[in-house]
Amino acid sequence: MPASRRVTRAVAEVLDLAPRKGEVTLQRLVDAVSTDRGRDIEVKMAELPEGVCGQWRQYNDHDEFLIQRGLPTWDRTLAHELGHLVLGHDGIAVAEVARRATEIASDDLISYMLNQRTGCMGPGGEDIEQDAEDFAALLLYRLGRMPSDRSSIVQVRLGEAFG
Numbered sequence: 695m696p697a698s699r700r701v702t703r704a705v706a707e708v709l710d711l712a713p714r715k716g717e718v719t720l721q722r723l724v725d726a727v728s729t730d731r732g733r734d735i736e737v738k739m740a741e742l743p744e745g746v747c748g749q750w751r752q753y754n755d756h757d758e759f760l761i762q763r764g765l766p767t768w769d770r771t772l773a774h775e776l777g778h779l780v781l782g783h784d785g786i787a788v789a790e791v792a793r794r795a796t797e798i799a800s801d802d803l804i805s806y807m808l809n810q811r812t813g814c815m816g817p818g819g820e821d822i823e824q825d826a827e828d829f830a831a832l833l834l835y836r837l838g839r840m841p842s843d844r845s846s847i848v849q850v851r852l853g854e855a856f857g
């Protein structure tokens with residue numbers, strides 16, 4: 695399946711998990727994905743190495759999305775990390791975190807891919823970062839257009855299919 699189709703489908707799957715009542719926020723979607731997987735996802739602010747916007751850490755029993763403190767694009771970064779997770783990319787196993795933090799402060803910076811669109815770096819390689827970026831962009835776009843009344847979503851979907 696082409697990357698774009700995979701991303702589009704992942705976004706649709708996440709939106710399908712959206713709570714049926716109340717406003718659908720990104721945080722609520724993260725919670726819904728967490729419930730669906732049966733694994734807690736904690737979202738925290740953190741002081742990450744310079745140039746890193748977000749980080750997904752995998753613990754034995756839960757996941758953590760760390761977002762760089764003071765980042766103006768919080769939502770975008772959170773959606774990006776969620777994209778990595780639902781697209782089946784690998785987060786950073788916790789034992790590796792310390793080692794990577796050292797690497798990123800050294801000349802090994804070059805081994806980290808620079809994400810052109812956000813100026814954020816990720817360890818996963820260009821394709822994976824691009825997928826996560828596409829996911830984030832599409833998810834936030836769809837989220838922004840989502841009616842607060844869940845019952846009308848079906849109509850929106852139909853409108854998209856035929857329109």
Ligand SMILES: [Zn+2]
Binds near residue numbers: 778817818822823
């Ligand atoms: Zn990334």
